[in-house]
Amino acid sequence: MIKEGELVGRLHTRETAVKMGEKPTGNARALNYNHPPICRMRTTCIAQGNTNLEDMIKDIDLGVYALDAYGGQTNGEMFTFKAGEAYMIRNGQVEEMVRDVNLTGNVFETLNNISAISNDLRIKDSGGGCGKGGQGPLPTSQGSPSVRVENVIIGGKSDG
Known part of the structure; x- marks a missing residue:
């Protein structure tokens, strides 16, 4: 698309x-x-880029590395989803796990804020699915390499 x-x-x-x-x-x-x-949609994927994760995050002083998604939704141009796992990035290194991390924002602004895409593509068949039109969950799959997004809204609390 x-x-x-x-x-x-x-x-x-x-x-x-x-x-x-x-x-x-x-x-x-x-x-x-x-x-x-x-x-x-059926299977939603992002094509992999040409850099590895370590190079993609090496210049991030403070950030969040979010993996997978447990639940999420869109409403027009807006989205929100809960990360399956999340870790702090400190001085270019993946550090401690954090919990209850949610990402939200405008789909088009977020896509525009992608600054790097890694070469670690993973496809996941999920147990959940699409609930559009009250028809859910209709099984779906998704795939993505690690994606670096600048200025995304992240909410949650630390594990500790």
């Missing part, structure tokens, strides 16, 4: 494609036969 920072396509059902004058992409999904198919 996005390639080198540019929007190159959209997810469509046959219905949404006609409304926008574009080609269908086969993205109509439903939880089961009791629900109408609606446009939604």
